[in-house]
Amino acid sequence: MGPSGSGKSTLLHCIAGLDRLTSGEVWLGELALSQLSERELTKVRRDQVGFVFQAFNLIPTLNALENITLPMALAGRRPDDEWLDRVIDTVGLRDRLTHRPSELSGGQQQRVAVARALASRPQIVFADEPTGNLDSRSGAEILSFMQRAVREFGQTVVMVTHDPIAASYSDRVVFLVDGRIVDEIHDPTADSVLRKMRELGD
Amino acid sequence: MWKVTLRGITTKKLRFLLTASSVMLGVAFMSGTMTLTDTVRATFDDLFRDINEGTDVVVRGVQPFESDFGDVPRRPVPAALLPAVREVPGVATAEGLVEVPYAQIVDEANEPVGNPGLGAPSFGFSWTDDEDLNPMTLQPGGHAPAAADEVVIDKGSADAGGIAVGDTVRVLTQQEVKEYEVVGIAKFGAADSPAGASIVMFTTEEAQRINNFRDQYSSIAVVGDGSVSQQELAERIARSALVGSDVEIVTGEALIEENQDQLAENIGFFNTALLVFAFVALFVACFIIYNTFQITVAQRTRELALLRAIGASAAQVRRSVIAEALAVGLAASALGLGLGILLSVVLKNLLNTLGFDIPATDVVVTPDTVVWAFVVGLLVTVLSAVLPARRAARVPPVAAMRDVAVERPTNFGRRLLIGGAILALGAAVLVYGLFATPDDAVAFIGFGAFTVFIGVFVLGPLIVRPVARVLGRPLVLVKGVTGTLARENAVRNPRRTAATAAALMVGVALVGFITIFAASAKKSIAHAIDQQLKSDFLVQGGTGFAMVPLSPTVAETMRTVPELSVVAPVRFDAVLVGGEQAFVTGADPATSSELVDFDVREGSLRDLTADGIAVSERYADDNDLGMGDLVVVTFPATGDVPMEIEAIYSRREMAGDFLITLDAWATNFLPQQQYDSLVMARLAPGADADAARAAIEEALEPYPTAKVRDNAQYKEDQAASVNQVVNLVYALLFLAIVIATIGIVITLMLSIYERTRELGLLRAVGMTQSQMRSSVRWESVIIALLGTALGLVIGLFFGWAVVAALRDEGFTRFAAAPGQLLVIVVVAAVVGVVAGVYPAWRASRLDVLRAIATE
Ligand SMILES: Nc1ncnc2c1ncn2[C@@H]1O[C@H](COP(=O)(O)OP(=O)(O)O)[C@@H](O)[C@H]1O
Ligand SMILES: [Mg+2]
Numbered sequence A: 001m002g003p004s005g006s007g008k009s010t011l012l013h014c015i016a017g018l019d020r021l022t023s024g025e026v027w028l029g030e031l032a033l034s035q036l037s038e039r040e041l042t043k044v045r046r047d048q049v050g051f052v053f054q055a056f057n058l059i060p061t062l063n064a065l066e067n068i069t070l071p072m073a074l075a076g077r078r079p080d081d082e083w084l085d086r087v088i089d090t091v092g093l094r095d096r097l098t099h100r101p102s103e104l105s106g107g108q109q110q111r112v113a114v115a116r117a118l119a120s121r122p123q124i125v126f127a128d129e130p131t132g133n134l135d136s137r138s139g140a141e142i143l144s145f146m147q148r149a150v151r152e153f154g155q156t157v158v159m160v161t162h163d164p165i166a167a168s169y170s171d172r173v174v175f176l177v178d179g180r181i182v183d184e185i186h187d188p189t190a191d192s193v194l195r196k197m198r199e200l201g202d
Numbered sequence B: 001m002w003k004v005t006l007r008g009i010t011t012k013k014l015r016f017l018l019t020a021s022s023v024m025l026g027v028a029f030m031s032g033t034m035t036l037t038d039t040v041r042a043t044f045d046d047l048f049r050d051i052n053e054g055t056d057v058v059v060r061g062v063q064p065f066e067s068d069f070g071d072v073p074r075r076p077v078p079a080a081l082l083p084a085v086r087e088v089p090g091v092a093t094a095e096g097l098v099e100v101p102y103a104q105i106v107d108e109a110n111e112p113v114g115n116p117g118l119g120a121p122s123f124g125f126s127w128t129d130d131e132d133l134n135p136m137t138l139q140p141g142g143h144a145p146a147a148a149d150e151v152v153i154d155k156g157s158a159d160a161g162g163i164a165v166g167d168t169v170r171v172l173t174q175q176e177v178k179e180y181e182v183v184g185i186a187k188f189g190a191a192d193s194p195a196g197a198s199i200v201m202f203t204t205e206e207a208q209r210i211n212n213f214r215d216q217y218s219s220i221a222v223v224g225d226g227s228v229s230q231q232e233l234a235e236r237i238a239r240s241a242l243v244g245s246d247v248e249i250v251t252g253e254a255l256i257e258e259n260q261d262q263l264a265e266n267i268g269f270f271n272t273a274l275l276v277f278a279f280v281a282l283f284v285a286c287f288i289i290y291n292t293f294q295i296t297v298a299q300r301t302r303e304l305a306l307l308r309a310i311g312a313s314a315a316q317v318r319r320s321v322i323a324e325a326l327a328v329g330l331a332a333s334a335l336g337l338g339l340g341i342l343l344s345v346v347l348k349n350l351l352n353t354l355g356f357d358i359p360a361t362d363v364v365v366t367p368d369t370v371v372w373a374f375v376v377g378l379l380v381t382v383l384s385a386v387l388p389a390r391r392a393a394r395v396p397p398v399a400a401m402r403d404v405a406v407e408r409p410t411n412f413g414r415r416l417l418i419g420g421a422i423l424a425l426g427a428a429v430l431v432y433g434l435f436a437t438p439d440d441a442v443a444f445i446g447f448g449a450f451t452v453f454i455g456v457f458v459l460g461p462l463i464v465r466p467v468a469r470v471l472g473r474p475l476v477l478v479k480g481v482t483g484t485l486a487r488e489n490a491v492r493n494p495r496r497t498a499a500t501a502a503a504l505m506v507g508v509a510l511v512g513f514i515t516i517f518a519a520s521a522k523k524s525i526a527h528a529i530d531q532q533l534k535s536d537f538l539v540q541g542g543t544g545f546a547m548v549p550l551s552p553t554v555a556e557t558m559r560t561v562p563e564l565s566v567v568a569p570v571r572f573d574a575v576l577v578g579g580e581q582a583f584v585t586g587a588d589p590a591t592s593s594e595l596v597d598f599d600v601r602e603g604s605l606r607d608l609t610a611d612g613i614a615v616s617e618r619y620a621d622d623n624d625l626g627m628g629d630l631v632v633v634t635f636p637a638t639g640d641v642p643m644e645i646e647a648i649y650s651r652r653e654m655a656g657d658f659l660i661t662l663d664a665w666a667t668n669f670l671p672q673q674q675y676d677s678l679v680m681a682r683l684a685p686g687a688d689a690d691a692a693r694a695a696i697e698e699a700l701e702p703y704p705t706a707k708v709r710d711n712a713q714y715k716e717d718q719a720a721s722v723n724q725v726v727n728l729v730y731a732l733l734f735l736a737i738v739i740a741t742i743g744i745v746i747t748l749m750l751s752i753y754e755r756t757r758e759l760g761l762l763r764a765v766g767m768t769q770s771q772m773r774s775s776v777r778w779e780s781v782i783i784a785l786l787g788t789a790l791g792l793v794i795g796l797f798f799g800w801a802v803v804a805a806l807r808d809e810g811f812t813r814f815a816a817a818p819g820q821l822l823v824i825v826v827v828a829a830v831v832g833v834v835a836g837v838y839p840a841w842r843a844s845r846l847d848v849l850r851a852i853a854t855e
Helices: A008-015 A038-047 A064-068 A070-075 A081-091 A106-119 A136-153 A190-201 B002-011 B013-052 B081-087 B155-161 B204-210 B230-240 B252-299 B301-309 B314-353 B367-393 B397-401 B412-435 B441-479 B481-491 B494-532 B552-559 B589-595 B617-622 B662-668 B689-699 B711-754 B756-764 B769-805 B818-844 B848-853
Strands: A049-052 A124-128 A156-160 A172-177 A180-186 B057-061 B091-097 B104-106 B122-126 B136-138 B150-154 B168-172 B178-188 B198-202 B219-224 B247-251 B537-541 B564-577 B580-587 B600-603 B612-616 B630-635 B639-649 B658-660 B678-683 B706-710
Touching: A008 A124, A008 A156, A038 A049, A038 A070, A038 B769, A049 A106, A064 A070, A064 A081, A064 A106, A070 A106, A070 B481, A081 A106, A081 A136, A106 A124, A106 A136, A124 A136, A136 A156, A172 A190, A180 A190, B013 B252, B013 B314, B013 B367, B013 B711, B057 B230, B057 B252, B081 B091, B081 B219, B081 B230, B091 B122, B104 B198, B122 B204, B136 B150, B150 B155, B150 B168, B155 B178, B155 B198, B178 B198, B198 B204, B219 B230, B230 B247, B247 B252, B252 B301, B252 B314, B252 B367, B252 B441, B252 B494, B252 B711, B301 B314, B301 B397, B314 B367, B412 B441, B412 B769, B441 B481, B441 B494, B441 B769, B481 B494, B481 B769, B494 B711, B494 B769, B494 B818, B537 B689, B537 B711, B552 B564, B552 B678, B552 B689, B564 B589, B564 B662, B580 B589, B580 B662, B589 B678, B612 B617, B612 B630, B617 B639, B630 B658, B639 B658, B658 B662, B678 B689, B689 B706, B706 B711, B711 B756, B711 B769, B711 B818, B756 B769, B756 B848, B769 B818
Parallel strands: A049 A124, A124 A156, B122 B198, B150 B178, B580 B658, B612 B639
Antiparallel strands: A172 A180, B057 B219, B057 B247, B091 B219, B104 B168, B136 B178, B150 B198, B168 B178, B537 B678, B537 B706, B564 B580, B564 B630, B564 B678, B600 B639, B612 B658, B630 B639
């Protein structure tokens, strides 16, 4: 978490191999991203990383299922069907698979995006304010899906958010100010996060 | 408002340039053609003035009639007129001149000099020492021909054949080939020869002998003593000399004008032919302008709505779009005009290297050309932008709050109805023009074709999705999700894709049509040859459609070849039959009916007399004529001659509708028209074909333009001639294809711009740059194939309709040419790939983060 302009998105983009560093290093597991070519980075994004953006997460010309399996299709890999089924059921999209994004609600679209991020079993999933554009109920749904992914599948998820309630779904909150980590909380609650933010705001 | 327009243009420079370039190419082709023809005309106007400068009056034979099938020569004038003309007061000098219509120089290596039948003409005339009357100037070291075996030749031919004064050359004419000593080399003013023509100058007597003239000249040229005007001199000659009705008298000035008009007419034909292609190119450009503006208006919906919301009127919005179109048109016209002038220079040099020596002059850019360039360029652009502008004006202010660039759903039923109606109208007009052959058939056909294109264009959006689905199926199987994306992107804006494809459709339809037309022509010719030709060898002057006269001595020589049993010379020339222009065939009935299967229905060809004529069954039926009826044929020498129908035959592909004997030919055609067009021959029983061929070739060695062909080769020659014409048309249609390619590039660029965020997302979730490129490229290929598919369907329809309409003209066979059509499809796919290169590259180079961040 952190105030607007504190570098949250930038950090996420850097770790996900979307942005290049001016200095320093990014390690994703055993991989030093800063040494990789554009081609290799693309493979990393495809195979090792999942990404959920705030909006415009889906390709409008592909249906829900095609969107979910897109990274694997791009890699020319067959999805693991059993896993795919589990993911789809987890996000509750079974009856929406052949719909195009324009036929889905905002919440459903984000669920497809989460399913896509999980489907390729990446090392890590990044989510940049995934609930920013949703009403609170849809937002809560998305957050609980991601929480289940962490709890049940052992998936690592890094999420940027403004919202203390969203932050309370996580195990650990890291605070950024001016591009630097200034504090962190383990096992946060909405209250503890709110308090910390006020503190940093002063 | 103007500021907004201007800013729009300056910030989208590349798009602006691409859009303008589509119109620019069309305008360039148009103004290039006009400039070229104006330049050539101006050059020759000067030339004719130079040639005829010294001549005050010309006394010449009348032209019996005019024909589109070729130059009908004038009748000769009696030599007896010359002394009478010389007696007329005011005449300083008068000379009898003889023009030899065909005189081909053969060089030491037994090669004809120049490009017989294809390039500039080869002819001759009688030498006169009078400098006022002789356009040629002897070069130092030579003298005028003084004996029957002496000639002067032009410097262009001398250089081309490596011929010097004192050399011996052979000259092919309608007489037996003859050796001459070159006693002089002459220039044509400053040029080596007039327009690259090859010229032989004989003594007057020799020229008369070649033309079979007996005390005749082609004309008498008169120089006045300056005491009276040309007009007055002409009148005096007309009054005093023994002028019959066969002779006409014209002033030098009138002659110059006549020459100039004649040339203007010839060039006018060429000019019109090229302008048709410029029109096609501009028509294609219309689609592109329309489409580009349509897309940009859609993409600017929010901006336009905002303008409306803050108080711009609908009219202002409309005017801003039209203003942008005006700017595009202005740029396109100006650039196109400049490019066109350059093009005319290139084309002129090209003509020069092809042997049409056009003297160097300044390029002539008339005000007409400039006005046309701007009028056409602006009209095309502005008219194409009218619909998009209206659409822009209809954007409601609330659209500012809505999402962008979603195509309005197509009103299926209405579109089907309107498009179908237009298509049906076009097809009906086309078919009417072709089959009912009204007076303005060409106008009907042109309008019909044009309307068919518009109809398919309107229907396009309905067809895009199903057709692209089919075209894209293999792609999806092979390329997986990249292919799916390519296909889905191609169909996501059906109207946009349809309009883009329509531009290519026009070019492909015409290419397909020409291909089918040519294939049918070749098949029909081959069929006619197989069915009717019973000879083993054909000898032609030159090959294919290029007819070079053969001396009757060629056939005589062939008769001495023991390996041949039957030798039949054949002649074709222009006449009028019942006042209508026609071709008549002259042949020996006995021998030719042995070598050609005419399928005689009534009478017998063998019994054809010199006063009779054989006609085709079609002509007889169409005109309600039968055996023994009279047909009035207008011949060059004898005028209207009633001839009795003595035979009727059904197979008209080889001989056409009319056949007369060689005796009839000798009396009714002019003495300088007594040559053969081809000679057919049959192998003697038991003779070996190869040995016979060798023997004919050896016998005909003195006649190097005479080409010996067996039936298979003859077919190939005819096919090659068809191909030559077709290749020229292909080259001209290439422009339309280039413009259509530009259209695909523009559409893709605009689509990619619109999809920036989506492309960023694809890259973010793991699409490689090469996958991105591949996806855009395939999208481009699908659009190109879509245009091609539509174009081929239309082309097939045009081809079928035209071939069916020309059934009676010898198009007895329809050939769909699937092989060549497949080649067109492959070429279209390549066009798609090429058009996709730059947009694909741009798409793959998008900065992922900026793409995601784009609002
Ligand atoms: N570590 C950093 N060093 C330098 N500039 C940074 C750093 N992190 C972020 N920025 C800059 O700060 C601006 C805002 O960053 P962003 O990641 O969009 O913030 P947030 O997502 O927290 O609102 C961007 O222009 C970015 O380039
Ligand atoms: Mg951010």
